[in-house]
Amino acid sequence: QVQLVESGGGAVQAGAALRLSCAASGRTYSMSWFRQAPGKAREFVAAISWAADDIRYADDVRGRFTISRDVAKNTTTLEMNSLKPEDTAVYLCAADSTYYSATFTYPSAYPHWGRGTQVTVSS
16 A cells, blocks of 8 residues: 655745655655645646656746656655746645556555645745
8 A cells, every 4th residue: 555645845935945755665666646626626746757867847837846766765855946826826746656668647646645745835
């Protein structure tokens, strides 16, 4: 059974940076971050394959956010820079325990989810 625990959220001002971490127990391959703001659908943020050779970003975070992973520690990190108020959301870590060489940008590809960590960016 895979369990995911996120950490690192908080309240910051626009332009600041935050680092989110997700610690996984159990076997994981592709890992990703999604976010969900109140009243909105869950949206893709970033994903990384097991070998870190397939990395994908949503258009509105590309160049500001960086996803990475430590396979040995079974963790993934999301470095978020130049935060904007529209980045405010609950950020959720997701993982797949089936090996694929690629990674995916849609929620249904990931059977395992964390509970999320709140990120609030004020203007």
